[in-house]
Amino acid sequence: MKWRKFSYEGHEYDLSHLHPFVWHFDAPKKHKYPARKYRFNVTFSMHCFTREPLRTEKVDPALLYHGPKEIRTFCFERYDLSTQLPSIIQRLGDKSCWHTHHGNFFTVELQDPEGQKNEYEVYFDVFRSGRGWMTLIIQSAYIRDERYETAQPRKRSVGFGVIARARQENKELRPPP
Secondary structure (H helix, E strand, O other), X not given: OOOOOEEEOOEEEOOHHHOOEEEEEEEOOEXXXXXXXXXXXXXXXXXXXXXXXXXXXXXXXXXXXXXXXXEEEEOHHHHHHHXXXXXXXXXXXXXXXEEOOOOOEEEEEEEOHHHOOEEEEEEEEEEEEEOOEEEEEEEEEEEOOOOOOOOOOOOOEEEHHHHHHHHHOOOOOOOOO
C-alpha cells in the first residue's frame, strides 16, 4: 500500500518512506543451518504513523487519517519516528527480536532524543508469499511509555534469521511459556 501524504494546518507530511520496497536479507550460517538468502516484500501498516485516540481525548477531525479499512488519528511522534523504519529493517538481521503472544514479533530500537532513553518497539510478522518471496509487514511501531504500557514481559529472544527460516519452511515458532 502506498500511503498518501497527510496535510494539517498548512504542513504536508510525506509518507513515501513507508511505501513498499524489496529487501534482500542474507542469513549467515548458524549451527547446523547453512547460510541462506531471502527476498522480502516489505509493507507498512498505518499504525506506524497513526494511533487510537486516548480515552478522554477529543480529536480534531482534521487529524483523522482515512485508511482502506479504518480511520485513526495521525500521530506526529509516530510519524517522526517512522522515518527510521526502513533503516531499522535493513538491520533486523543484527537485532534481537521477541515473540508476542499474538503470533507476531517485535524488536526494540533505543531512541535518545534530548538525552532520554526510549524504547521504540517495532511489531512485525513474516509469511511466505509465493515463488521464493516472503512478506515482511511492519504492523505497528511506537515508543513504550505510560500511554502504551506493556501487556507482556520480554522473554527469550529469537534471531530474525530463525524467524525467516521457520516461516519459509512453514514451521511453527512457539513463544516461550
